[in-house]
Amino acid sequence: MTPVTCPTCSRRRPPGTSPRPRSCAGCGRRTPDRPRSTSESAARAGLAVSTASHHLSTLRAGGLVQSRRSGAPVLHARTALGDALVTANR
Template structure:
Protein backbone atom coordinates (compact mmCIF):
# COMPACT_ATOMS: atom_id res chain seq x y z
CA UNK A 1 0.00 0.00 0.00
CA UNK A 2 1.11 3.55 -0.73
CA UNK A 3 4.01 2.49 -2.93
CA UNK A 4 2.50 4.23 -5.95
CA UNK A 5 3.07 7.63 -4.34
CA UNK A 6 6.49 6.81 -2.92
CA UNK A 7 8.34 8.58 -5.73
CA UNK A 8 5.65 11.17 -6.42
CA UNK A 9 7.21 14.48 -5.38
CA UNK A 10 3.99 16.42 -6.08
CA UNK A 11 2.98 15.87 -2.45
CA UNK A 12 5.78 18.09 -1.19
CA UNK A 13 4.77 21.66 -0.29
CA UNK A 14 5.06 24.30 -2.99
CA UNK A 15 8.17 26.43 -2.32
CA UNK A 16 7.14 29.87 -1.07
CA UNK A 17 9.90 31.62 -3.04
CA UNK A 18 8.67 30.17 -6.33
CA UNK A 19 5.07 31.07 -5.45
CA UNK A 20 6.20 34.62 -4.72
CA UNK A 21 7.67 34.99 -8.20
CA UNK A 22 5.31 32.93 -10.37
CA UNK A 23 2.13 33.17 -8.33
CA UNK A 24 0.57 30.49 -6.16
CA UNK A 25 -1.35 28.72 -8.95
CA UNK A 26 1.55 28.47 -11.40
CA UNK A 27 3.93 27.37 -8.65
CA UNK A 28 1.46 24.67 -7.58
CA UNK A 29 1.09 23.47 -11.17
CA UNK A 30 4.89 23.16 -11.46
CA UNK A 31 4.94 21.29 -8.19
CA UNK A 32 2.27 18.86 -9.43
CA UNK A 33 4.27 18.09 -12.57
CA UNK A 34 6.65 15.67 -10.87
CA UNK A 35 5.42 13.24 -13.51
CA UNK A 36 3.68 14.11 -16.81
CA UNK A 37 0.03 15.02 -16.36
CA UNK A 38 -2.87 16.21 -18.49
CA UNK A 39 -4.76 19.47 -18.07
CA UNK A 40 -7.76 17.57 -16.71
CA UNK A 41 -5.67 15.73 -14.13
CA UNK A 42 -3.97 18.96 -13.05
CA UNK A 43 -7.37 20.65 -12.69
CA UNK A 44 -8.61 17.82 -10.47
CA UNK A 45 -5.47 17.90 -8.32
CA UNK A 46 -5.37 21.69 -7.86
CA UNK A 47 -9.04 22.64 -7.82
CA UNK A 48 -8.56 25.05 -10.73
CA UNK A 49 -10.77 24.92 -13.80
CA UNK A 50 -9.34 23.19 -16.88
CA UNK A 51 -9.42 26.51 -18.75
CA UNK A 52 -7.45 28.23 -16.01
CA UNK A 53 -4.92 25.39 -15.92
CA UNK A 54 -4.55 25.62 -19.69
CA UNK A 55 -3.83 29.36 -19.53
CA UNK A 56 -1.24 28.90 -16.79
CA UNK A 57 0.42 26.02 -18.67
CA UNK A 58 0.64 28.19 -21.81
CA UNK A 59 2.45 30.88 -19.83
CA UNK A 60 4.76 28.33 -18.20
CA UNK A 61 5.52 26.79 -21.59
CA UNK A 62 6.31 30.23 -23.06
CA UNK A 63 8.73 30.78 -20.17
CA UNK A 64 10.48 27.48 -20.87
CA UNK A 65 9.37 25.86 -17.61
CA UNK A 66 7.00 23.26 -19.10
CA UNK A 67 7.01 21.05 -22.18
CA UNK A 68 4.09 19.25 -23.75
CA UNK A 69 3.73 16.12 -25.83
CA UNK A 70 0.83 14.16 -27.21
CA UNK A 71 0.12 10.65 -25.96
CA UNK A 72 -2.84 9.28 -27.88
CA UNK A 73 -5.72 11.64 -27.26
CA UNK A 74 -4.05 13.35 -24.30
CA UNK A 75 -1.57 16.18 -24.17
CA UNK A 76 0.79 15.60 -21.25
CA UNK A 77 2.80 18.35 -19.61
CA UNK A 78 6.12 17.95 -17.79
CA UNK A 79 8.63 20.21 -16.05
CA UNK A 80 11.78 21.19 -17.88
CA UNK A 81 15.28 21.10 -16.40
CA UNK A 82 14.94 24.84 -15.81
CA UNK A 83 11.80 24.30 -13.71
CA UNK A 84 13.52 21.50 -11.79
CA UNK A 85 16.40 23.85 -10.97
CA UNK A 86 13.97 26.59 -9.93
CA UNK A 87 12.17 24.25 -7.54
CA UNK A 88 15.47 23.03 -6.07
CA UNK A 89 16.81 26.54 -5.38
CA UNK A 90 13.88 27.70 -3.31
Protein backbone atom coordinates (compact mmCIF):
# COMPACT_ATOMS: atom_id res chain seq x y z
CA MET A 1 0.00 0.00 0.00
CA THR A 2 1.12 3.53 -0.68
CA PRO A 3 1.02 6.34 1.89
CA VAL A 4 -2.00 8.65 1.87
CA THR A 5 -1.61 12.42 1.55
CA CYS A 6 -4.01 14.66 3.46
CA PRO A 7 -5.79 16.95 0.98
CA THR A 8 -5.82 19.85 3.45
CA CYS A 9 -2.31 20.00 4.87
CA SER A 10 -0.44 17.66 2.46
CA ARG A 11 0.90 15.66 5.40
CA ARG A 12 1.81 12.09 4.47
CA ARG A 13 -0.07 9.49 6.47
CA PRO A 14 0.50 5.74 6.89
CA PRO A 15 -1.00 3.39 4.28
CA GLY A 16 -4.57 2.35 4.96
CA THR A 17 -5.47 5.45 7.00
CA SER A 18 -8.17 7.89 6.07
CA PRO A 19 -7.11 11.02 4.15
CA ARG A 20 -10.00 12.98 5.71
CA PRO A 21 -8.80 16.15 7.46
CA ARG A 22 -10.58 15.40 10.74
CA SER A 23 -8.31 12.40 11.21
CA CYS A 24 -5.12 14.33 10.51
CA ALA A 25 -3.27 15.91 13.42
CA GLY A 26 -1.41 18.22 11.04
CA CYS A 27 -4.58 19.99 9.90
CA GLY A 28 -5.36 21.65 13.21
CA ARG A 29 -1.85 23.05 13.49
CA ARG A 30 -1.74 24.34 9.92
CA THR A 31 -5.13 26.01 9.74
CA PRO A 32 -4.83 29.72 9.00
CA ASP A 33 -5.77 31.99 11.90
CA ARG A 34 -8.66 33.71 10.19
CA PRO A 35 -12.23 33.44 11.48
CA ARG A 36 -14.37 30.79 9.80
CA SER A 37 -18.11 30.21 9.66
CA THR A 38 -19.62 27.11 11.19
CA SER A 39 -20.28 25.72 7.69
CA GLU A 40 -16.72 26.38 6.55
CA SER A 41 -15.30 24.82 9.73
CA ALA A 42 -17.52 21.77 9.20
CA ALA A 43 -16.43 21.36 5.57
CA ARG A 44 -12.73 21.67 6.43
CA ALA A 45 -13.07 19.09 9.20
CA GLY A 46 -15.20 16.70 7.19
CA LEU A 47 -18.05 16.94 9.71
CA ALA A 48 -21.78 17.64 9.54
CA VAL A 49 -22.61 21.26 10.32
CA SER A 50 -24.55 20.20 13.43
CA THR A 51 -21.56 18.22 14.71
CA ALA A 52 -19.15 21.09 14.04
CA SER A 53 -21.51 23.48 15.81
CA HIS A 54 -21.53 21.24 18.88
CA HIS A 55 -17.73 20.94 18.85
CA LEU A 56 -17.33 24.71 18.46
CA SER A 57 -19.72 25.27 21.41
CA THR A 58 -17.57 22.99 23.54
CA LEU A 59 -14.37 24.74 22.45
CA ARG A 60 -15.99 28.12 23.17
CA ALA A 61 -17.03 26.97 26.66
CA GLY A 62 -13.42 25.94 27.27
CA GLY A 63 -12.11 29.34 26.20
CA LEU A 64 -10.33 27.99 23.11
CA VAL A 65 -12.57 29.63 20.49
CA GLN A 66 -14.45 32.91 20.38
CA SER A 67 -17.51 33.40 18.19
CA ARG A 68 -19.16 36.51 16.80
CA ARG A 69 -21.99 37.11 14.40
CA SER A 70 -21.08 38.81 11.14
CA GLY A 71 -24.36 39.40 9.34
CA ALA A 72 -26.00 36.00 8.92
CA PRO A 73 -23.05 33.70 9.65
CA VAL A 74 -21.35 33.22 12.99
CA LEU A 75 -17.56 33.42 12.69
CA HIS A 76 -15.28 31.41 14.96
CA ALA A 77 -11.62 32.10 15.69
CA ARG A 78 -9.09 30.65 18.12
CA THR A 79 -8.39 32.63 21.28
CA ALA A 80 -4.88 33.23 22.64
CA LEU A 81 -5.38 30.15 24.81
CA GLY A 82 -6.41 28.13 21.74
CA ASP A 83 -3.32 29.34 19.87
CA ALA A 84 -1.09 28.42 22.81
CA LEU A 85 -2.56 24.92 22.91
CA VAL A 86 -2.07 24.42 19.17
CA THR A 87 1.51 25.67 19.15
CA ALA A 88 2.50 23.76 22.30
CA ASN A 89 2.61 20.47 20.37
CA ARG A 90 4.79 21.69 17.50
